[in-house]
Amino acid sequence: MSAISRRLVLKERPRFQIPTAKCFRLEEVVIPNPGQGQIRIRTTWLGIDPNLFSKVKKVSDQSKPIAIGSVMYGATVGRVDISNHPDFKEGDVVHGLWGWQDYHVCDGSGITKISDDGLRPSYYLGALGAAGFGAYLAVNEVLKVNQGDVVFCSAATGALGQIVGQLSKLKGAMVYGAASSDEKCGLAVSELGYKDCFNYKAPDFERTVSDRIESGIDAMVVSAGGKTFDATFPMMNVGGRIAVCGLMALYSMSQLPVTPDRSFMILNEILLKRLSVRGSMVLDKLNTEVHARFMTEMTSWIISGKIKPVEHVIEGLENAPNALRGIFDGENLGKSVVHISD
Amino acid sequence: MSAISRRLVLKERPRFQIPTAKCFRLEEVVIPNPGQGQIRIRTTWLGIDPNLFSKVKKVSDQSKPIAIGSVMYGATVGRVDISNHPDFKEGDVVHGLWGWQDYHVCDGSGITKISDDGLRPSYYLGALGAAGFGAYLAVNEVLKVNQGDVVFCSAATGALGQIVGQLSKLKGAMVYGAASSDEKCGLAVSELGYKDCFNYKAPDFERTVSDRIESGIDAMVVSAGGKTFDATFPMMNVGGRIAVCGLMALYSMSQLPVTPDRSFMILNEILLKRLSVRGSMVLDKLNTEVHARFMTEMTSWIISGKIKPVEHVIEGLENAPNALRGIFDGENLGKSVVHISD
Incomplete structure (x- = not known):
């Protein structure tokens, strides 16, 4: 175990919309020790x-970006290595x-122990985290996807889209999607x-979509916006439902076209x-009854193999800024x- | 009783978006006589x-405009003057x-007798017709307006808006609106x-709206679109609901800005x-349970004076084309x- 702790600090806000590596600075500090009642993770x-985007750049009047010079933060998983807290013991795997x-040293508030269900801890950042919950809310609560529905999801192989696809199929729907390469498709x-x-x-994307989804679209998850939305919105059937879960294409625009x-x-x-068009954010539903139901159901679907989360793993803290940029460039699968660390 | 029956025939489709008087031709024909099983109204x-707009001009792939040379038609009230039909007798007031x-000579199908409740028969074209039902669906079914809600309605003094205002107030909401003159306001x-x-x-419309609706908007009825929508949409509160009932401003555009x-x-x-944004059309709900409930409730509200319909009366069949143009120009109150006729 090294004597230093590295951390990524926000150095500057992105000049254009997408945060790049130069917005962050890697610093080294002495590893902090936990005091009475504290844990070290x-x-x-x-x-x-x-949504880390809104932490580095103000995207709306509601968003409060982190201060320049502060440590960047987000959804994280770790292992307790020292505990001076009765609720945690060394070796506990936690997320927060x-x-x-x-x-990270803290008093344990907002930190949740991961149950010993044999699942990869990183799933708590994806299929069992905000992306999975966002997909669950969109499919089950907003769109109420049913047997026989024709569903469309932009960014089919993204963190949210991969769950939307599997979950909609589980509900008996026929799911179509879009992605940025033939390989991903x-x-x-x-x-x-x-x-x-x-x-x-592909140059003939719009025509292909309209030719191959013959029956029109009953329910749509919008996570990207942009070209995909333009091509599919006119294909909505009468009485169709749209869940707006994200607009990644918008974040990367520097001005309206x-x-x-x-x-x-x-x-x-x-x-x-x-x-019927509805905005959906997981934030509103964390720690509610529907969130508890999601955790139970999604855990059992993953264990039984009904849902198989796909992960795009990047190695090393120093590569986190590029990983962030990468999801806007569609690098992740x-x-x-x-x-x-392990 | 004159020996001729006048009728308005669609002569040509409007060159620009709004139908004008020159699109119609007034013809005279011999008054038709009803045959066996028929009535004359x-x-x-x-x-x-x-929505008469869609009868003279194709507005979507779904709309089927009437043929050039055919008699223009719409929601109408009349009195049976000859009946060869067992269900109707001379003097019955009907709408259809x-x-x-x-x-008009017909076999009575699609013709509804107006109950003898002492209300003005013309109310069956407004407060008890499509406009009133549209307002009822928007306020009660789509927006589910409740005590304390802040409601906004464009075209406050229009056929739909006047009912939206009165109905929302009846539900205990605080209602704001827009209209085309200080007098109407x-x-x-x-x-x-x-x-x-x-x-x-008014030149300071946008600022006035944002200054004077301090609490933001919880629920909005969109019937006009255009400037009013632009000014109020950014004022929606988190979790707000929008019912899209019409877009009159769009009909009068010859191209997108x-x-x-x-x-x-x-x-x-x-x-x-x-x-949550939802399109609402009365067409879908005619002759359903909610329509029956609307007729009962609205009739009793009008009789008890809780809702007071305002009518803009134009005299004479020959002036109907100008009346149609007038609602797009905001001439009606x-x-x-x-x-x-009487």
Whole structure:
């Protein structure tokens, strides 16, 4: 065990929309020791989530970005290595929100022990974390996906999309998706429950989607926006439901495109087709009854093999900033997690 | 009784979006006589509805406009003057969908007798017709307006808006609206249940709205779109609900405005504020349980004076085309109805 703890500090906000490695600085500090009633956690995994974006850049009046010079933080998994707290013992595997750093000292509040169910601890950052819960809320609560529904999900092989696909199929729906390469599309079909998946970088993407989803779309999960949304929104069936869970394409825009303003067309489609469009954020539902139900159900689906989470593992704390950039560039296949230590 | 029956025939589709008087031709024909099992109706009132627009111009793939040379038709009230049908007798007041003409002969299907409740028969074209039902669906079914909600309705003094205001107030909500003149705004406040109403033609409209609805908006009825929507959409509170019931401002556009495309901003607001946006059309709910409940409740509210429908009466069949144009120009104060005969 080294005598220093490394940590990533926010050095500057991104000039353009996507945070790059130069926004962060790797610092070394003496490993902190826990005081009375405290625990020390050795960080093992960091979760790379799109919402980390709002921690480095103000995206709305509601978002409070972290201060320049502060340690970057997010969903994290670790192992207790010293405990002066009655509820924790050395070796406990825990998850929570803490810094992008090797060691974290705290009083244990907001830290949850991971039950000994044999699942990979990193799943608590993905399929059992915000992405999985977001997919669960979208499919089960917002869209109420049912047997026979035609579902579309943008970013089919992303952290959220991979669960949307598998979960919708579990509900008896027919699921279509989009991804950024033929390879990813292949995986979506072979592993993630998708009936078909379309490469949105292909020149004939829009026509392919409209040719191959003959029956139109009953329910849609929007996580990316952009080209995929433009191609599929006109294909919604009368009475269709849309869950807006994320807009990664928007984050990477530096300005609105100067094209005819289609906001009215969107409202007009909503009217003519009696669509129902709802924003969904996991934040609102953490620690509620539905969250408890999700944890129980998702754990059993993973154990039984009904849902198989795919992970994109990046090695080393120092590579976390590039991992964050990578999810906006679509580099990940499945949930992006950074491996810090064993 | 004259020996001729006048009728308005669609001569040509509007070159630009709004139908004008020159799109119609007034014809004279011999008054038709009913055959065995038929009735003849003397038209007394025509209802002027925004959806008549889709009868003269194709607005979507779903809409089937009437053929050039055919008689224009819409929601209508009349009195049976000859009956060869066992279910109808001379003097029965009826409503239904038939031509913009003095006399109508039919076999009685789709024709509904108006109960003898002492209400103005023309109310069956407004407060008890599509506009009233649209307002009822929006307030009760889509938005589920409750005590203490802050509600906003564009076109406060229009056929739908006047009922939205009164109905929302009845539910204990605080209702704000917009209209095209200070005079209309005054009426919205004094007669239609609005707490405040803003002239959307005033240069400081946007600022006034944001200054005076301090608590933000919980529930919104969109019937116009355009400037009013632009000013109020950013004021939606977290968890807010929007019912899209009409987009009159869109109908009068000849092309989409070439400004930055805000469709993403709309999706982003839906996401960040977890809004719920739903299209609502009365068509889907006619002759359902909720329609029967609406008829019973609205009738009793009107009889008891809890809801006071406002009508904008235009005299003479020949003026129906101008009345149709008028609702797009905001000439009406309340529900536009054309008086054909007593």
